[in-house]
Amino acid sequence: MGELSLSKCQPIEIDAKNPFENDALGREENIENLTQFITSFEQSIVLCIDGGWGQGKTTFIKMWQQYLKNLHIPTIYFNAWESDYTDDALIALIGEISLAIDNLSGEAESKAKGLLSIIKDKIRYLIKDGSSKEWLTIVSAIGSFISKGHIKADKIAEFATNLNAALAKDQIEKYEKSKQVLLEFKQALSRLAECYSSNEEKKPLVIFIDELDRCRPDFAIEVLEKAKHLFNVDNIIFVLATDKTQLGHSIRAVYGQGLDVNGYLRRFIDFDYLLPLSNRKYITHLINKFSLGKYLLLKETHYIEPKSFLENMVDKYNLTLREQEAFCNIFNIIVRTKDNAWFDYWVIIICIFLIILKLKFPDIYKNLENKNNSDFLDETIKNIDSHCASDDKNSNYYLELLEFLFLFLKPLNSLQSSYNSNSLKERIEKNAKKFNLDESKIDRLLGFTVRYGVPYISLPILLDIKNSIEISNSFEIN
Structure with a gap:
């Protein structure tokens, strides 16, 4: 398969003559x-x-x-x-x-240096004032003398009055000076910008x-x-x-x-x-970069293209550019550590979704384990449904396909190899109230069986996919 290529989000090279030469996001x-x-x-x-x-x-x-x-x-x-x-x-x-x-260079440089010299002279009036710290140091030192009896107590009030007056005078003078300095600072700064x-x-x-x-x-x-x-x-x-x-x-x-x-x-x-x-543009760029087209551009009869499914999931789950790179790194490791026989069409679809779940909702993803997986299934179906657009049923096609797959997921040690039409309807009706499925959605979910049949996706298959995803944890991405 060639050398394993892993990478994290690196700054693209920006060509001086054409800064958009390597722009993958338009x-x-x-x-x-x-x-x-x-x-x-x-x-x-x-x-x-x-x-x-x-x-x-x-x-x-x-x-x-x-x-x-x-x-x-x-x-x-x-x-x-x-x-x-x-x-x-x-x-x-x-x-x-x-x-x-x-x-x-030339006159512009000379003029700029002169203006910068003026600006540097002005900013000492505009930066954070350290005079209060200086006064605190003096007060601390005098306090030490008082505590040791070197200064009489009757002089404390007189000193405090003089100190406050001096500090106030100093601050007023600085304020008056800073107003003029600020005007001069801004004038010099504007002229410097022209250079x-x-x-x-x-x-x-x-x-x-x-x-x-x-x-x-x-x-x-x-x-x-x-x-x-x-x-x-x-x-x-x-x-x-x-x-x-x-x-x-x-x-x-x-x-x-x-x-x-x-x-x-x-x-x-x-x-x-x-x-x-520009999620769709970038994920296409990454698919080409990682040479993943063989697995994501499958042309199965009457089946959706995995690449289209991935693009839709990237949009629906709002994957950032770095999360898209993380996805491709994980998927790249899987394709290089599993043989070709592993890549059943529905396995790829579920694998895409589980990687996204790992990146965006790790707590739900972790619930998939060799125990009671009812919590995982319930949380996953609710999560999928929460990403459905309420005002555009057509845009929910891929998400509802996922709901369909998880609703008919076969449990561990299931002796039932397939569902008939009656058992499918019973299963959906059983979950209708649990997941707030309305009649139109029930009809759409049953419609998937007409187009795709009922894919054999079981919990053991999900666990195998998760184990394959977890292999990526052992790789350090440079």
Whole structure:
């Protein structure tokens, strides 16, 4: 069969001349539309690319970044997660802008370095204030002297009054200074952004911020605040790539579970863009990559194609890109560890579903064992039914096929080799109330027997399929 090929989700190679050369998800149109959108604004905006874990956000924005570079639109990539070891998000952001100066040349580089010098001088008024820590150190030291009797008690009140006055004066002066500094900071920052555009045509500096949802909560919040309040200047656009649901958990960890996260984020994010899924395109790409067509493109008479069944399950169970890769890795191991005689048509269909169950609902999957499997069957049928679309019966075909297979699953040590039409109807009617099956659904389930007969799928076969799936646990995926 050739060398065993296992892989996990790796960043695709982005060609400098054609960033969409290796695009398996059809992202080009999305990126073209977003580019037109952000460049239509004259003022600063913050755009959020919202996508769940494993949906390819990083690849998307890096592909977009290269596309913008080819249009001579300046960009900076900032991985927030790799920078959250710093004490201040502002310093990290300015650091990334500073590093990008190395890509400039001539007059633009000289001008940018001069402006950056001004910005660095200003940020000492804008970063986290450490003066309170200094005062606490002084107070602590004086407290030690008091406790040892070196300072008389009647001087404590006088000292405290003077200390409060000095601290208040210091803070007021810093506040007054910071207002002027902030204006000068923003002016210099806007002029600095212009330096990155190589053409006379005014183009924005696009700063991509990635992995915000993986940062420690306080740092993630600080990045949002700095991006909106300090970088809200002409010529700069922020693009955040994040899982907003996970980011919401981080924000609540700081401000409390009762916080209206959506309301809070609206203060910082101007527009949301839900990263579209291209599940069918990607699973087709993976089938070709892993050479699985032999098993998934079967052309059985009057039977559905396993590939079509898999595509439908990927949609219905909303498998992420990484979960799709995990599926193909597991299936790839199975086809390389079982002989061809094992791959009965219905075994492939059940195998596809059990792998998905393992990835998405491991607790249900684990209930399949050499004991009483009634809980597994009940939970599985209920799970399948929960993924059926109530308003589109046609889209439920593959799911109802699964329900049909599990409803007529033959138990361990069953002496009955087949069902007749009466026993089929009795079995369905017996389960009608248990699983809330209406008359139309009962008719559809009985209709499968007309088209397919009753496939011989038993619990021992399910257990064999599960054992074959579990072989993958012994492989390390690099």
